[in-house]
Amino acid sequence: MRLVAPLALAAGLLLSGCGMRPLYGGGPQGAVRQTLAAIEVAPIEGQNGWLVSNALRDRLVGADVGGAAARYRLQVALDDEIIGLGVRRNDTITRERRTLRARYQLVDLTSGGVLLDATAGSDAGIDVVSSEYATIAAEQSALERLAGIVADRIVARVALYAERQQAAE
Structure with missing residues (x-):
């Protein structure tokens, strides 16, 4: 117990000098919040796009802001994309993986230049059951x-881009 307080104090002092700062620092007038507030989302096709x-x-x-x-x-x-993973002897699928990937670009409307070109994605496992309704x-x-x-x-990456642009200026 006596050792915990000095260790916590030492850790606090070390972390305070590491240069970390909050991404959304500056409140509503911060560069990140200003950039995010000035973004329009172009229409994306399909239900997944909606x-x-x-x-x-x-x-x-x-x-x-x-x-x-x-x-x-x-x-x-x-x-x-949905792919079947688990297959029974009678060729029925027991498990699926749904993968959603996005390629996105942040475009400056004044110059038309692409400021950020990146991808983001995630996947989820789905159990396929005997009820087609439940599977859908x-x-x-x-x-x-x-x-x-x-x-x-996507928003986290755009916010990081905005923060890095502010630091570079």
Whole structure:
């Protein structure tokens, strides 16, 4: 017990000098929040595109700092795939993996230049049961979860880009 307090103090002193700072530092006027508030999401095709674009808008609206005009466009192309993994002797599938991948570009609307070109993705396992309805519902539920995960990864990467751009200036 006597050793815990000095160790905690030493760890605190070491971490305070490491140069880490919050990504969303500066509050509503910070560079990251300003950049996220100035992004419009281009339409994305299909049901999976609708889910991802809504998830992106939900995350970017949270950064809204007073209705700033769009300076950037986020263009996203999705690849959604379901593959069967487990196969019984009678050739029925028992397990599936749904993979949602996104290639996205952050485009500057004034110059038309691509500022960020990256990918994000995630996958989910699905049990295939005897009820076709239950399997379809599980596939849909997995897609909804994956859309949120992919949107989170895209927004985090764009926020990191904005923070690095601010540090470079």
